[in-house]
Amino acid sequence: MYADRPGRAEELFEAGTAEFERQGWRGAHLSFAYSLRAYIRYRRGRLVEAEELARSGLRLAERVGRRTPVHWYAIAILLTTLLARGRVDEAWELAQEHEFGAPFPAAVVFPDSQTVYAELLLARGEARAAIAELEAVERRLTPRGIQNPAWCPWQLHLARAVVADDPQRARALAADAVRRARAFGAPSAIGQALRVAAEVAAPQDRTALLREAVTLLSAAPAGYELARALNALGYGLRDADLLTAAVVTARECGADALAEEATETLLGLGGTLPGGSPRVDWVTEEEIRAADRAVRHGKDPEPASPDWVLSAACRKLGTDRSGLRAALESFARSST
Known part of the structure; x- marks a missing residue:
């Protein structure tokens, strides 16, 4: 999943899910299977399917009990997917309904629950609260050696959160995340880190970072990240072709808010909307x-x-x- 083989990961999880169902298991094991399949779909940029699977996983997790490991998995993956689709208010209401917040689980859960909560705060414009959560994530994960931004992108979220008040810190955080992503080697991880590095970079440095991000992500299966990079580069260059590609890719992903944003920019440049239905x-x-x-x-x-x-x-x-x-x-x- 993290090494840009989500298709193979899905084959394995589908086989496991089918076995659980054949054995009549309907509790935590099956919830975990649905939720992790949802996360694979999220990482592929297939957000509509990810949401459906995550909701199935959450329904089963509710039967197991709130604040259990399987519940943390299910709610975090669903929240992550809703944020990618641009439904911030709905994600916040869901988090409140399911008591998603401190204290966070001591067990390793992915995506990391506290990081997802911070991302939700950041999407709501609550930067200071997000910074506090992300700095707590750093204190918790760094001593354990968990620093791969493909697994937990806390550095990237923290860079975005602090850039308004401390651009130098933001750039240092993003640069370290890029270094770690390059060491890991997955194109999707490097592309995501480069996109955020461009977001917090000095204006003259942004285009080169985004061009590399788009090149890497175009050879990866991470459709949502590609759409985000295309939109950022197209906006910066005022390039209608890039924005058209961003609209098409975002539509294919089900990233509704991103598609609307790219569409508005494209039409503002005098471009025309691409026709046809998304074919995933x-x-x-x-x-x-x-x-x-x-x-x-x-x-x-x-x-x-x-x-x-x-x-x-x-x-x-x-x-x-x-x-x-x-x-x-x-x-x-x-x-x-």
Whole structure:
């Protein structure tokens, strides 16, 4: 899931879920399975499906009991998904209804509950409260060696929270997150960190960071992060083509608020809205050919500009470029 193979992660979780259901399990195990499948869908940028699965997981977790580990998983994943869809008020009401807040669980839960709560506060404009929570996350996770921004992006949220009052600290936090993401190596992790680094960077440094983010994310299966990077770069450059790609990608993801934001900017530039309905699952023949070419040609040098057909193939097949061979083989088996 974190290493940009969400398609393979889904295969494993679907097999486990089916086994739970065959055995008649309807409690914590099945809730966990639904919730983690929801989180995989979230990380793929398939937010509508993620929300449906997360709600199923939460219904089962409610039967187990509130503030149990499985309940923390379910509510955190659902809140994360609602925030990505732009439904901040609904997420806040849900958090209040389910008593989502301190004290947070001592057990390892992902996404990290306190970090999700801080992200919710930040989305509501409560920066000071978010800073306090995120600094507490730092004190809790750093001594345990949990610092990978792909797993817990507390540094990125904290950078956004402090940038208005302390831009130097924000840039240092974002730079460290970028360094850690590069060490981890997943394109989605690096792209997300670069996008936030651009958000808190000096104006003259933003474009280069966002260009790299878009290039990396276009070869990753993280559709929502790609849409965010495209929107930021398109807005900064006033580029209608990039904004059109942002609208299409955000629509495919179900990121409603982001799609509206990109649409407003695009129309303000005199652009026209792309037609057609989003197609998330259907892999076209052109996309299959692009993926096959990428496999046959091996690791090419970084392209001067993203290959949008290959990008769509990576998102739909659920893998980054290096996992395309196995994903194509799996796709071929499922299509016969």
